[in-house]
Amino acid sequence: MKKLINDPADVVSESLLGLEAAHPDHVRVDHPNRIVLRREPPRPGKVGLVSGGGSGHEPMHGGFVGLGMLDAACAGEVFTSPVPDQMMAATKAVDAGAGVLHIVKNYTGDVMNFEMAAELAAAETGTEVVSIVTNDDVAVQDSLYTAGRRGVGVTVLLEKIVGAAAEEGRSLTEVADLARRVNDNGRSMGMALTSCTVPAAGKPTFELAETEMELGVGIHGEPGRQRLPLASAKEVAAMLVDPVLTDLPFGVGDSVIAFVNGMGGTPLIELYLMYNEIHQLLDRAGVSVARSLVGNYITSLEMAGCSITLLKLDDELVRLWDAPVNTPGLRWGV
Amino acid sequence: MKKLINDPADVVSESLLGLEAAHPDHVRVDHPNRIVLRREPPRPGKVGLVSGGGSGHEPMHGGFVGLGMLDAACAGEVFTSPVPDQMMAATKAVDAGAGVLHIVKNYTGDVMNFEMAAELAAAETGTEVVSIVTNDDVAVQDSLYTAGRRGVGVTVLLEKIVGAAAEEGRSLTEVADLARRVNDNGRSMGMALTSCTVPAAGKPTFELAETEMELGVGIHGEPGRQRLPLASAKEVAAMLVDPVLTDLPFGVGDSVIAFVNGMGGTPLIELYLMYNEIHQLLDRAGVSVARSLVGNYITSLEMAGCSITLLKLDDELVRLWDAPVNTPGLRWGV
Structure with missing residues (x-):
């Protein structure tokens, strides 16, 4: 560890x-x-x-x-x-x-x-x-x-x-x-490239081979939907966006906050690359991104991976999202 | 990879x-x-x-x-x-x-x-x-x-x-x-728990055993001062703070920005734990922390580790630090 x-x-x-x-x-x-x-x-x-x-x-x-x-x-x-x-x-x-x-x-x-x-x-x-x-x-x-x-x-x-x-x-x-x-x-789905290690346990919560990823992983490393061969960012983005879109469902003309969250061990260069894929998929689905958030906000220790969250907006939600916030982790308007 | x-x-x-x-x-x-x-x-x-x-x-x-x-x-x-x-x-x-x-x-x-x-x-x-x-x-x-x-x-x-x-x-x-x-x-020093992998290379930039860390690592994985056995956060903090303090030197009565930076793969729970150690060491050295910054700001892909930076302040530097900033990575006052 x-x-x-x-x-x-x-x-x-x-x-x-x-x-x-x-x-x-x-x-x-x-x-x-x-x-x-x-x-x-x-x-x-x-x-x-x-x-x-x-x-x-x-x-x-x-x-x-x-x-x-x-x-x-x-x-x-x-x-x-x-x-x-x-x-x-x-x-x-x-x-x-x-x-x-x-x-x-x-x-x-x-x-x-x-x-x-x-x-x-x-x-x-x-x-x-x-x-x-x-x-x-x-x-x-x-x-x-x-x-x-x-x-x-x-x-x-x-x-x-x-x-x-x-x-x-x-x-x-x-x-x-x-x-x-x-x-x-709002709807979300995540995936992991690696496990994380709880300090008191001293060993990884789960094992994932060098060629595998866990689709639908939980934020404590709980099993997801499927263990799959490692895929490209483009493929992973579709595996996350499609189930999220169809679940609510989100549709043509909807406006959303698109939130690409890092699990803790994935660097920002990859999160922005994922955001690019996700933004394109939303575009194609006719969903417009009014606001976005990209970074490590709800993490799983040092797990590598990401999750996406879409929240359907109306004018009131946009206004409240934009309102001043002054915390260690989110800060604007003050 | x-x-x-x-x-x-x-x-x-x-x-x-x-x-x-x-x-x-x-x-x-x-x-x-x-x-x-x-x-x-x-x-x-x-x-x-x-x-x-x-x-x-x-x-x-x-x-x-x-x-x-x-x-x-x-x-x-x-x-x-x-x-x-x-x-x-x-x-x-x-x-x-x-x-x-x-x-x-x-x-x-x-x-x-x-x-x-x-x-x-x-x-x-x-x-x-x-x-x-x-x-x-x-x-x-x-x-x-x-x-x-x-x-x-x-x-x-x-x-x-x-x-x-x-x-x-x-x-x-x-x-x-x-x-x-x-x-x-300003003075800085960093350390790594793991290497990182440049995408085009496809393999880790350097090898570090499960029981080792690299003290003084560069942000591209360049060799540092020493390869040492893994140490506690308290020990690591001292190994980073002491050389930084003595180099400028910083001394009793100095006021600083204390910046604890994650290398990309180290989660915030550990960075705050490191900040606690560093803040205590500065306290003991009579250096007062006027402002702080904790998070991933100058990273090395997914490398695990951290660096510390101290910047000696005067009133003008504090005022300029506090001035509004509105960028994707740092944002306050607007």
Whole structure:
């Protein structure tokens, strides 16, 4: 295992120390609870946005805390759900009287623990909590850690768009409705060229031969649809775009955010090359790209590979996407 | 070789197509010449900033074209200097009557070709060109492609800071003086856990055993100071920070930008963990971190590893660093 780490047991806590030290203007970290919080206290009357999940997907979620995005993110161990106590502490910390939205990726542990945290928060402090579960991955129905579809790239776009709406002072009901609308209009699929290695495990999560790739891989290395011979970027792009387009379905005249996400170990030169292929396929399908995002945003440690996410837009979603955001991982307009 | 590419010969041109398609608001690409340009024509009276070099270091340099940073970037083949004709075309394209600054990393091919381009531009169109050569890498004196020290991480910081100064309408002499000041006050050193594979070569540039790392590696995989047994993040941080601190030297009371750069294959969770170690070492040395940058900005394809760069600041450099920037790779304030 070749990693820039000290003790595998300290990877998450030491990385959170680094995040806080590097971004004192954006975030502070509740270290005992492993919660990334905005530096500023919550603004009275603003709906609080809490997300979280296993670590190893950085910058998601801790890197998305700040103006225009999340209020708090709970960090679990690598690829392991945070516990309800963390989520409850985060919920209480960001409750500014207007309720709290939990943004949860559809993995059994996360869903269960966020549910328990919502109940605890309601019982203990009377905080109103609504949960939105993202499940945009079209690759497989049910999976290693999921009943139903997995939540992946749409989560990033949702946190940005819903974060902007919460800044505008919308109610919890309105914010939750918007979150559901974003999830309903987004679809994703990913692929891996290599596995990744969870520090505590010390060996690759799965084996992939030098001539193979995994189509539809999950962000924890869960099996996808098929193990296939290595293909060209053009072929891989079609294998990702076609199932995504046909699933929603997206069609002629639709306008989208096209998000090409790196899994962590694939360099930007390849992600842009993939973006070129995907943009051409969308063009041919009559789908117009209104906004794009290319880079490593929801990663799987050092896995090589990429995922694509398409989100069907309307004018409101474009406006909220363009609104100012000021987080360690996404920043514009401020 | 596991990469998301089509024909190795097309990697650079197809990646440039993707960059342009993903960022139509920021850049346009002169494809025959492989020059990334700002979407807007040059502003009369503004000094033009041109950089460039081999590809494989993305987002540098093409991702740094836009308001507050470069006017043009020339892309060579992977790890290969662009040719003088490209550089001359870029120089002419951004000449708005106030002269052009060439920002050149110290590699023999780049230095020679930019020199020739400057002479050609002067002869053909009378454009006044000044060159600044970055050479901040303290690892080795002379190297595989370099006489003297290599230019690495400071180049990114310099392009940002000098870009802000050029936006203010400073003269070519002033902009060039500032560029020299930034280079003189910055030092870097890197390390690799793995090699990278140049697409056209199809095999790793160098071999590194599962238990080894390369200290002082160059951004093209050039040999560094030493091949050492794999060490902890804490030990690696000290091996990078100490030579950098003692070289300038940086000392008690100095204020710096601390830049922890990923080589392309190292995930953010590790880069933040490294940042934590480095921040602590600087604290102990009495060096205060005024600004930080953590992420993949000057990469070596999919190499795993990192580099650190420290730049000694004064109030003017801080102000220019904080000024608005709007490029595909660095964006804030707009």
